[in-house]
Amino acid sequence: MYKIVAKEKLCPAVDFMKIEAPKVAKKAKAGQFVVVRVDKVGERIPLTLADWDDKEGTVTLVAMQVGTTTYKLAALNAGDHILDLIGPLGLPSEIENFGTVVCVGGGVGVAPVYPVARALKQAGNKVITIMGARSKDLLFWEDLLRSVSHELIVTTDDGSYARKGVVTEPLKEVLERDKQINRVIAIGPAIMMKFCSLTTRPFGVTTIVSLNSIMVDGTGMCGCCRVSVGGITKFVCVDGPEFDGHQVDWELVFARQRIYCDEEKRSLELWKAHQCQHS
Amino acid sequence: MEEKAKPKLDLNRVAMPRQEPKIRARNFNEVALGYTEDMASKEANRCIQCPKRPCVDGCPVNVDIPEFIKAIRDNNMPESVRIMKGKNALPGICGRVCPQETQCEEVCTLSKKGAPIAIGRLERYVADWERERSSELASSPNLPPPTGKKVAVIGSGPAGLTCAADLAKFGHKLTIFEALHIAGGVLMYGIPEFRLPKAIVQGEVDYVKSLGVEIRLDSVMGKLATVDELLESNYDAVFLGTGAGLPMFLDIPGENFNGVYSANEFLTRVNLMKAYLFPEYDTPIKIGKRVAVVGGGNVAMDAARCALRLGADEVYIIYRRSRVEMPARHEEAENAEEEGIIFKLLTNPKRFICNNQGWVTATECYEMELGEPDASGRCRPIVKEGSEFTIDVDVAVVALGTTPNPLIPSTTRGLETRKNGTVVADEENGRTVKDRVWAGGDVVTGAATVISAMGAGKRAAASIDAYLKRK
Numbered sequence: 001m002y003k004i005v006a007k008e009k010l011c012p013a014v015d016f017m018k019i020e021a022p023k024v025a026k027k028a029k030a031g032q033f034v035v036v037r038v039d040k041v042g043e044r045i046p047l048t049l050a051d052w053d054d055k056e057g058t059v060t061l062v063a064m065q066v067g068t069t070t071y072k073l074a075a076l077n078a079g080d081h082i083l084d085l086i087g088p089l090g091l092p093s094e095i096e097n098f099g100t101v102v103c104v105g106g107g108v109g110v111a112p113v114y115p116v117a118r119a120l121k122q123a124g125n126k127v128i129t130i131m132g133a134r135s136k137d138l139l140f141w142e143d144l145l146r147s148v149s150h151e152l153i154v155t156t157d158d159g160s161y162a163r164k165g166v167v168t169e170p171l172k173e174v175l176e177r178d179k180q181i182n183r184v185i186a187i188g189p190a191i192m193m194k195f196c197s198l199t200t201r202p203f204g205v206t207t208i209v210s211l212n213s214i215m216v217d218g219t220g221m222c223g224c225c226r227v228s229v230g231g232i233t234k235f236v237c238v239d240g241p242e243f244d245g246h247q248v249d250w251e252l253v254f255a256r257q258r259i260y261c262d263e264e265k266r267s268l269e270l271w272k273a274h275q276c277q278h279s
Numbered sequence: 280m281e282e283k284a285k286p287k288l289d290l291n292r293v294a295m296p297r298q299e300p301k302i303r304a305r306n307f308n309e310v311a312l313g314y315t316e317d318m319a320s321k322e323a324n325r326c327i328q329c330p331k332r333p334c335v336d337g338c339p340v341n342v343d344i345p346e347f348i349k350a351i352r353d354n355n356m357p358e359s360v361r362i363m364k365g366k367n368a369l370p371g372i373c374g375r376v377c378p379q380e381t382q383c384e385e386v387c388t389l390s391k392k393g394a395p396i397a398i399g400r401l402e403r404y405v406a407d408w409e410r411e412r413s414s415e416l417a418s419s420p421n422l423p424p425p426t427g428k429k430v431a432v433i434g435s436g437p438a439g440l441t442c443a444a445d446l447a448k449f450g451h452k453l454t455i456f457e458a459l460h461i462a463g464g465v466l467m468y469g470i471p472e473f474r475l476p477k478a479i480v481q482g483e484v485d486y487v488k489s490l491g492v493e494i495r496l497d498s499v500m501g502k503l504a505t506v507d508e509l510l511e512s513n514y515d516a517v518f519l520g521t522g523a524g525l526p527m528f529l530d531i532p533g534e535n536f537n538g539v540y541s542a543n544e545f546l547t548r549v550n551l552m553k554a555y556l557f558p559e560y561d562t563p564i565k566i567g568k569r570v571a572v573v574g575g576g577n578v579a580m581d582a583a584r585c586a587l588r589l590g591a592d593e594v595y596i597i598y599r600r601s602r603v604e605m606p607a608r609h610e611e612a613e614n615a616e617e618e619g620i621i622f623k624l625l626t627n628p629k630r631f632i633c634n635n636q637g638w639v640t641a642t643e644c645y646e647m648e649l650g651e652p653d654a655s656g657r658c659r660p661i662v663k664e665g666s667e668f669t670i671d672v673d674v675a676v677v678a679l680g681t682t683p684n685p686l687i688p689s690t691t692r693g694l695e696t697r698k699n700g701t702v703v704a705d706e707e708n709g710r711t712v713k714d715r716v717w718a719g720g721d722v723v724t725g726a727a728t729v730i731s732a733m734g735a736g737k738r739a740a741a742s743i744d745a746y747l748k749r750k
Contacts, residue, residue, distance in 0.1 A: 003637030023503050042702055043561040044460075044551065062398055068561050074663045084460040216552065216562075218501055219458055220684055221468075221524040222544035232529070233535060238686070252535055259537045263563030270558050 001081040021056030030115040031093030035218040036082040036194035038072040050111035069176035097124040099182035106188025118148040190195035197245030209245040290394040293322040304618040305318040319404040323351040337386040339734030364737035368444035370481040375401025424452040431514040436464025438720025439520030447490035468551040501686035523681040523721035533631030538639040542678035567674025574678030575605040599627040599660040709739030
C-alpha cells in the first residue's frame, strides 16, 4: 500500500498527487515512469514521474482523467492509499550539456517535462521551454517551468491565455531564430510529439519524445507497448520510454493507442454509474 | 502366517475425473476434478512398493514417492503430507502441472506393463486433502533456531519459492523480491486458472510465508536496487530465480498490428489481471471470433484454450512441424483437441494482414514439410515454395517461447551470460561465476518446466546453506 500524502487539482481534469514510495524516490531519475494499480480489480497503467523527493520519500504523479484508473485516482484524497506502485521503470533521459535545448510540454505532458528541463538546466544547458494547452483552464505549473528555464513560451490553442496557437509554431520560430539548437525534447499527446518531430526534421535537430504506450507489467514481459523505431521493434517499457522522434512509426503508435477504445469506454461508463449509485 | 504368494498386478490406472469437454471449453474452472478418497485409495493400492524405487530418482526434487503412497494406503493422510512436504513445498502445484509421464511415472516399475502408478494424481490428492483441512491442521512447521544469516531471493516463481522454503527450513532469514504485485511468477501470470487454480498457488505461497519467508511485492530488482547493492547491504547471499519472461516474436511483417499478442501478454491479461472477468476487473482483452495461436508448446495450448473460454468461435494452433514433434505435453494437446481447438500442422505464418484501422484480419501462411533432423534432434521444417494460403483471424497469439529478462544481468557486475541471455550457473549447485550469487530455473536453462526450476532451487538452497555454514 502506498499512501497519498498530498493531493491537489491542477485543473478540472488534472490531478497532482504526492505518494509515499521512499525506495522508488531514492532511485528515480528524470524520464522514468512508474506503474500503478489503484485497487484489487484495477488495471496496471504507466505514469511518467512528474517529480520525486528522496529526503521526503515521495514521488509526484500528475494524471489527467481519461480512463477508469485515472478517474479512480482522482477520486482518492490525501490519506488514502493506492494498492501498488512499481518503479522506477524505463531508461532515464539522456542528460548532459548539449548546449541549447528546447523542452516542449503539451497538456498533461507539461508535468513530466519539468524534471527533464530541471536536469538539463542543472547539467549546464540553456533551456528554452514551450508549454501549451487547449485553453487557459488546462494550464498548470507555469511558474515551476519558468524556474527551470532560461526562456518560457506559453501557448493556448484558443488564445484564452498567452499566445494563441499550438506549440509547433513557437518551436519553429525558435529553431529559425537560434541557429544553435542542439536538442529538442517533446512530451505530450502523441499527435503533438509527431508534429514536433516533423517541425524539427528540416532543421536536423535531434528530437526526443517520451511515448506513453499501453502496458501491463512495464518490465519487458508482455510486449504490449511495442513500437517501431527506425524499422526495428522496441518495447517502450524497457528500451524507452524516450526515443528519437524522427525514427518513430507514428501511425503504429496511434493505432496501438486505440486497441482498447471500446473496452475503455465501457469500463469507465460502468465505473461512473457505480459511483453515482453510491454517492 | 505371512502371505508369500506374489500379489496379482492391478494394471487398471484409475482415471482422473474431468469436466466434460463441451462444458469446460466455456468456463475457467479447473478441468481435472481430482481423485475421491476411494479413487486415491484404489490407485495407491496398485503400487507394489518395489524396493528399487525408480520413481524417486525420476523426480527432480526426489520426493519419497513409495512412502507417501504407502501412507495413503494406510489411511494416514497427515503422515503422507509430512513425507511430501519434507521434499516438496509446492505439491498442489506439482501434482497439477508436472510432466509426470516423462519423470517419476515414466520410470515406474509398472510403466513396463503400460500402467504406471498415477503419481501426479496422488500427489495432488494429498496436497488437496491438506489444503481442505488447513484450518484444522494449522501445524506450525518446526523450524531450527535462527542462524542470523540473510539471503535475498529474486523472483517468486517455482525456483525462488522452493529455494526460499528450503533455506528458511535451515534457519536462515529469507526475503523474496517480486516484480509483480502478486507472488508466484509464471504460476500466477502464465498458467491458466483451469489448469492451476490461483487459490492453490496462493495457498502454497502462504505456506512458504509460514516458514518465515518475507515476500516484497512490487520490487523490480535491477531498478529498485541492484544485486551488488543487496550484497553490499546485509545479505550474505543472493539467489536469482527471475525466470524467462521475455517473449520471442516471429519477426514477420504485420506482427505489431492491433490484435496480435505475445502469449505472455495474452496470458498475463487473462490470468494475472483477470481480464476474463472484465468489466468487473478493469483490464480488458480483445475477444476474438477466430483466433490463431502460433506455436506448439504448453503455453500455446494454454493460450488457445483461454481464447476458447473467452468466447471464440474457432481457435487454431498453427505449428510448423507435425504432431509428433509438438513440445506440448500429450495430455494438454489432447485436452485442447477435445475442447475443439483446430490443429493446423506443418503450417507457418509468413505475414499478418490488417484492415485500414490497423487491426489484424488474416495471417498468410506457408505449408511446410519436414527435412533432416536439426540441432534440436527434431526434423527441420522446410517451406513449400508457392504454397501460401490465408487463414482469417481477428486475434493472433504468438507463443514461440521466452528468454530471460536482461534487467538483472545488465545491472550486476561480473555475472556471466550466454548469447541467448541465460545466466551461466553450475548445474549441480546453482553457483554463478559471481561470488555469493546463485541462480536456477528458467533464467539458467531457458524456458523449461516448473519442477525442473524447483529442482534447481532446491540444489541451490543446499549449496547456499553449505556456504553459509562454512562462513
